[in-house]
Amino acid sequence: xxxxxxxxxxxxxxxxxxxxxxxxxxxxxxxxxxxxxxxxxxxxxxxxxxxxxxxxxxxxxxxxxxxxxxxxxxxxxxxxxxxxxxxxxxxxxxxxxxxxxxxxxxxxxxxxxxxxxxxxxxxxxxxxxxxxxxxxxxxxxxxxxxxxxxxxxxxxxxxxxxxxxxxxxxxxxxxxxxxxxxxxxxxxxxxxxxxxxxxxxxxxxxxxxxxxxxxxxxxxxxxxxxxxxxxxxxxxxxxxxxxxxxxxxxxxxxxxxxxxxxxxxxxxxxxxxxxxxxxxxxxxxxxxxxxxxxxxxxxxxxxxxxxxxxxxxxxxxxxxxxxxxxxxxxxxxxxxxxxxxxxxxxxxxxxxxxxxxxxxxxxxxxxxxxxxxxxxxxxxxxxxxxxxxxxxxxxxxxxxxxxxxxxxxxxxxxxxxxxxxxxxxxxxxxxxxxxxxxxxxxxxxxxxxxxxxxxxxxxxxxxxxxxxxxxxxxxxxxxxxxxxxxxxxxxxxxxxxxxxxxxxxxxxxx
Amino acid sequence: xxxxxxxxxxxxxxxxxxxxxxxxxxxxxxxxxxxxxxxxxxxxxxxxxxxxxxxxxxxxxxxxxxxxxxxxxxxxxxxxxxxxxxxxxxxxxxxxxxxxxxxxxxxxxxxxxxxxxxxxxxxxxxxxxxxxxxxxxxxxxxxxxxxxxxxxxxxxxxxxxxxxxxxxxxxxxxxxxxxxxxxxxxxxxxxxxxxxxxxxxxxxxxxxxxxxxxxxxxxxxxxxxxxxxxxxxxxxxxxxxxxxxxxxxxxxxxxxxxxxxxxxxxxxxxxxxxxxxxxxxxxxxxxxxxxxxxxxxxxxxxxxxxxxxx
Numbered sequence: 140x141x142x143x144x145x146x147x148x149x150x151x152x153x154x155x156x157x158x159x160x161x162x163x164x165x166x167x168x169x170x171x172x173x174x175x176x177x178x179x180x181x182x183x184x185x186x187x188x189x190x191x192x193x194x195x196x197x198x199x200x201x202x203x204x205x206x207x208x209x210x211x212x213x214x215x216x217x218x219x220x221x222x223x224x225x226x227x228x229x230x231x232x233x234x235x236x237x238x239x240x241x242x243x244x245x246x247x248x249x250x251x252x253x254x255x256x257x258x259x260x261x262x263x264x265x266x267x268x269x270x271x272x273x274x275x276x277x278x279x280x281x282x283x284x285x286x287x288x289x290x291x292x293x294x295x296x297x298x299x300x301x302x303x304x305x306x307x308x309x310x311x312x313x314x315x316x317x318x319x320x321x322x323x324x325x326x327x328x329x330x331x332x333x334x335x336x337x338x339x340x341x342x343x344x345x346x347x348x349x350x351x352x353x354x355x356x357x358x359x360x361x362x363x364x365x366x367x368x369x370x371x372x373x374x375x376x377x378x379x380x381x382x383x384x385x386x387x388x389x390x391x392x393x394x395x396x397x398x399x400x401x402x403x404x405x406x407x408x409x410x411x412x413x414x415x416x417x418x419x420x421x422x423x424x425x426x427x428x429x430x431x432x433x434x435x436x437x438x439x440x441x442x443x444x445x446x447x448x449x450x451x452x453x454x455x456x457x458x459x460x461x462x463x464x465x466x467x468x469x470x471x472x473x474x475x476x477x478x479x480x481x482x483x484x485x486x487x488x489x490x491x492x493x494x495x496x497x498x499x500x501x502x503x504x505x506x507x508x509x510x511x512x513x514x515x516x517x518x519x520x521x522x523x524x525x526x527x528x529x530x531x532x533x534x535x536x537x538x539x540x541x542x543x544x545x546x547x548x549x550x551x552x553x554x555x556x557x558x559x560x561x562x563x564x565x566x567x568x569x570x571x572x573x574x575x576x577x578x579x580x581x582x583x584x585x586x587x588x589x590x591x592x593x594x595x596x597x598x599x600x601x602x603x604x605x606x607x608x609x610x611x612x613x614x615x616x617x618x619x620x621x622x623x624x625x626x627x628x629x630x631x632x633x634x635x636x637x638x639x640x641x642x643x644x645x646x647x648x649x
Numbered sequence: 650x651x652x653x654x655x656x657x658x659x660x661x662x663x664x665x666x667x668x669x670x671x672x673x674x675x676x677x678x679x680x681x682x683x684x685x686x687x688x689x690x691x692x693x694x695x696x697x698x699x700x701x702x703x704x705x706x707x708x709x710x711x712x713x714x715x716x717x718x719x720x721x722x723x724x725x726x727x728x729x730x731x732x733x734x735x736x737x738x739x740x741x742x743x744x745x746x747x748x749x750x751x752x753x754x755x756x757x758x759x760x761x762x763x764x765x766x767x768x769x770x771x772x773x774x775x776x777x778x779x780x781x782x783x784x785x786x787x788x789x790x791x792x793x794x795x796x797x798x799x800x801x802x803x804x805x806x807x808x809x810x811x812x813x814x815x816x817x818x819x820x821x822x823x824x825x826x827x828x829x830x831x832x833x834x835x836x837x838x839x840x841x842x843x844x845x846x847x848x849x850x851x852x853x854x855x856x857x858x859x860x861x862x863x864x865x866x867x868x869x870x871x872x873x874x875x876x877x878x879x880x881x882x883x884x885x886x887x888x889x890x891x892x893x894x895x896x897x898x899x900x901x902x903x904x905x906x907x908x909x910x911x912x913x914x915x916x917x918x919x920x921x922x923x924x925x926x927x928x929x930x931x932x933x934x935x936x937x938x939x940x941x942x943x944x945x946x947x948x949x950x951x952x953x954x955x956x957x958x959x
Contacts (some may be wrong), residue, residue, distance in 0.1 A: 572836025613858035649920035
């Protein structure tokens with residue numbers, strides 16, 4: 140049955156590579172359609188209530204166990220790659236030899252329960268933090284992508300010095316300490332665990348893994364041991380990255396088996412096989428002898444209260460306007476703040492696909508529970524492109540609803556607010572008009588001021604809050620025009636067209 | 650091609666490039682032996698971009714008068730915006746393409762085109778149609794989206810703008826053409842040849858915070874003048890500039906103005922523009938300020954102006 144392992148590896152490569160490259164791609168040359176691969180992930184499918192995908196994943200898990208963890212989940216495959224590469228750092232390049240360890244039930248069920256309760260209480264805080272796909276997205280976009288851009292920029296530097304412009308300099312990912320810190324923490328955690336203990340992360344911390352474990356306990360196919368031929372040599376146990384095979388008692392903990400099939404090729408006696416569970420009499424599931432329920436309950440409920448309290452601090456923080464200089468600006472298609480905060484897992488896909496890099500992972504703009512969710516942050520020449528709706532169309536969790544180009548052009552992300560006393564036309568009495576120049580709808584336009592000068596004026600119902608005006612305003616240290624965020628994205632009025640000029644000109648005029 | 654032939658031609662090209670034609674070029678440079686009847690400004694009306702360009706250049710003695718064999722040429726159109734050609738937010742791609750072809754036919758070793766765009770540079774290059782026209786004509790689009798492409802340049806005659814970072818391609822070339830489009834402009838009132846210089850510098854926000862008009866006039870004192878300013882008025886943007894909202898902002902004038910004098914060509918362009926959208930020349934302050942900087946003259950009467958209708 141060796142072929143099962145090969146199929147698993149082939150499938151995981153097929154899923155992993157496109158996703159990985161999609162997150163890294165800074166040229167925008169990869170087809171955006173690749174984002175469809177990401178809607179096959181568990182948490183995005185649940186959040187966007189994609190019943191078809193949920194159904195398919197559920198049936199697959201019920202049939203074959205946790206193949207999601209070993210072939211579809213990018214974080215799972217990243218760990219396999221790390222484990223595989225860890226051989227280069229070991230003495231004599233040996234493979235890891237695993238040993239059976241009992242399941243950390245208290246921990247894993249507590250984390251799962253906590254995540255669920257907090258989510259039901261209305262906060263995505265733990266879902267954002269623990270969703271394996273989003274964790275992978277943060278690692279890829281915050282750690283691997285900057286490296287790729289550095290590499291490119293180095294090549295651009297070398298090549299352009301020789302007059303070759305095949306490579307061009309790309310703006311580096313803006314450094315957001317908190318998002319970087321979270322990505323790095325999880326990367327180190329996952330690396331450490333995968334190097335020493337295989338899939339411990341998936342079987343203890345990951346709430347998706349734990350939930351799927353409940354399903355794989357009863358999956359139609361599972362790994363089973365033929366006790367009559369088994370010599371208890373332990374070869375399978377050494378290969379088991381889930382550390383769920385106990386060769387001494389000849390027991391396999393199905394809830395932790397990720398269906399990697401490594402054990403199948405290890406057994407010389409062919410005593411271990413991937414079999415239909417319900418053919419013979421059902422295998423008795425041995426329950427742990429210690430009754431942990433009381434302990435688990437106390438731990439869980441304590442932690443739940445702590446998280447709910449933590450989750451609510453954003454409300455406490457949010458009330459104080461003086462801490463936040465202004466309301467955060469959500470990406471187009473977010474609709475309402477509440478809906479957006481609940482559905483976005485901060486996977487960073489929109490951030491990596493934004494051609495202007497105006498989307499950045501939030502620090503505390505949305506409060507503690509919205510860490511790493513995307514928001515618009517304007518700087519010189521960095522604003523939301525008028526003719527672009529990419530972010531709303533790649534979002535796998537439905538936090539950003541798809542917008543057509545026409546809808547996007549009329550979606551108010553915020554409203555420009557003009558402060559005359561800071562404007563250079565007022566302070567220096569000199570022409571500027573940079574804001575109006577960059578305004579795509581002419582919501583910001585110039586009106587007569589004095590001595591032939593013109594000064595900006597904002598027509599609010601025309602403004603879509605793209606931030607072009609704010610990004611280019613030369614007033615320092617405080618900009619004379621800035622975009623105030625909104626909690627509800629409304630529809631802007633369609634800009635009226637100029638009067639057509641249809642007289643014939645056939646003189647030069649000089 | 651046979652291997653031997655390849656080596657032969659490679660060797661010939663190698664030797665030829667060793668003797669850079671600049672040395673001969675400067676001796677025979679068109680300027681020195683130019684006949685005095687050469688016009689100061691040529692205005693053409695009523696043709697397609699390429700036809701008008703050829704006609705105007707004919708008055709100046711043809712492209713060979715400006716581009717010598719083996720020279721590096723830079724063309725600086727307006728590619729500021731991610732807009733299609735019909736919206737006239739950027740220079741007409743046919744005009745740019747035709748100019749690249751002419752330079753190549755005159756023996757230019759390389760024709761480079763760039764602009765420091767306001768919108769995403771790759772989208773602007775592509776959707777303006779200019780990238781396609783330039784590459785098809787054998788020219789090269791070069792990025793200008795990063796400070797590393799710019800070098801410090803002193804502008805001793807500048808009043809407010811005394812130094813600027815200018816794109817290295819422009820500093821290293823032998824000859825360059827300034828190819829703006831005639832447009833209304835919310836900030837500077839109008840954008841023509843001098844305003845187009847904001848696309849060769851890196852730090853534009855300095856312009857806006859230190860009297861835009863004065864800085865534009867100061868930029869025009871940059872010592873390396875374009876061989877010609879070729880103002881595209883095939884389609885002009887009469888309102889909502891510099892981006893425009895729709896084709897209602899666009900008027901087809903089918904015109905082209907060519908002059909080595911920034912001030913003269915901008916003055917003429919404003920007079921052409923005012924027939925569509927009356928504008929007081931005094932409000933486009935940078936034109937008078939540039940004249941004060943001794944960049945050129947507003948007095949068209951004194952110049953040898955050729956008006957050609959096709």
